[in-house]
Amino acid sequence: MSAAPAHDLAGHTVLVTGASGPKIGSGVCDALHAAGARLVINDLNDEHVGRTVHRYPGAVGVVGDVSRPDDVARMFNEAIDRAGPLTGLVNNAGVGLITPMLDATQAEFDRIVDIDFRGVWLMSQAFARSVAAHGRPGAIVNVSSVHAGKTIGRYAIYASAKAAVEGLTRACAVEFGPIGVRCNAIAPGYVPINRDLVPPDYPAPDASWIATHTNSEQVLQRVIEPIDCGWAAQFLLSEQSRCITGQVITIDAGLTARLYNGDMSARIYADRERQATLRAEGQDAR
Incomplete structure (x- = not known):
């Protein structure tokens, strides 16, 4: 059998949640589009989705909240009507929380769990049902975090949600495998935003902090960029990872090693x- 082109996604249609920001989703979209995939861009804001769709010829947008079952059902119906059956899903949508666990409110807890965990479950379930209905194989990539395995103070709820995502990744791999759906995750370390996608007055992180983190905490002394995460997702959606499922690829420049x-x-x-x-x-x- 001849080898498949490296990480080629031509003919694939991939829905990326939380895709319109300057963070990891931007790198995922850049990598998948460059590999030939047709993108379905999801986020909460119609204007933001529209701007992102404009950057990727052939892409379509679906606005909705991944934590709401009705929105999820509508998004899949719209995506399939406008772009055809989906072959890939990247569960990138997520929010953070930095607060002592003793001070966290029920509302804060619910928001993190609803978006970072429940949303991944709802989207993955809908995707697997869609794949089964259309009789085509598919692949899911969940965006976890290094906090799922090791964390610091004030990240307890966020870290717990990401750990749950990794558990769900393995469970989905087991349950969805028989219908032809693979499920993996990527766990990024610290990834600065893509400054090209934000206005000049957008708040920037402390450059000295990033330099210290890169040079002292990481094994590889280079800043992790959104595209690094995108390339990993691209591989996990491609034919070259056809026998990989239930795994987590850590993209942290050696931070946790x-x-x-x-x-x-x-x-x-x-x-x-x-x-x-x-x-x-x-x-x-x-």
């Missing part, structure tokens, strides 16, 4: 060298 950050590692090395020098000189290294 190391035991200590660069500063702590340097201190440990320095102390080991100090002790070795003292031993060589016949002194007590304690």
Whole structure:
């Protein structure tokens, strides 16, 4: 059998939720469009969806809230009516929450769970039903986070929701596999926004913080960009990942692979060298 073109998505139609912002969704759309996929752009705001659709010739837009069952059903009907049967779904829509767990409100908890977890379930269920109805294989890519496995203070609810997404990813892989649907996830580390998609006065993160994070916390000293996440999603939607399901690809430049950050590692090395020098000189290294 001849090899399929690398990550080629020509003839595929992929719905990307939360796709109109300058964050990870922008990289996903860029990568999938470049690979030949027809995009179905989802977000909450009609104007934002329209602007995003304009960037990708052939794309269509569907406005709706992924956490509302009626919206999800309508979005799939509109998408299929306007773009044909879907072959891929990227569950990118999500919101964050940075607050101590002791101070978090019920409303804050519900909002995170509704969008970051319930929305993924509703969209995945609708997609699998659509694939089964049309008799074509399909693939789902869920956007998780490094917080699903390791987190910091004030991220407890967000981290829990992302951990639930990874559990759901594995469960969907098991249940949807017999009908030809694969399900995987990507877990990005810190990904700055695409500044090309925001106005000049859009609040920018502290550049010194990003530099410290990149150079001290990550193994690879380069900033992760939205397109890095897009390329991973592209692979997981392509024929070249046809035997991969139930997996999570971490895109964090080695953040979660190391035991200590660069500063702590340097201190440990320095102390080991100090002790070795003292031993060589016949002194007590304690």
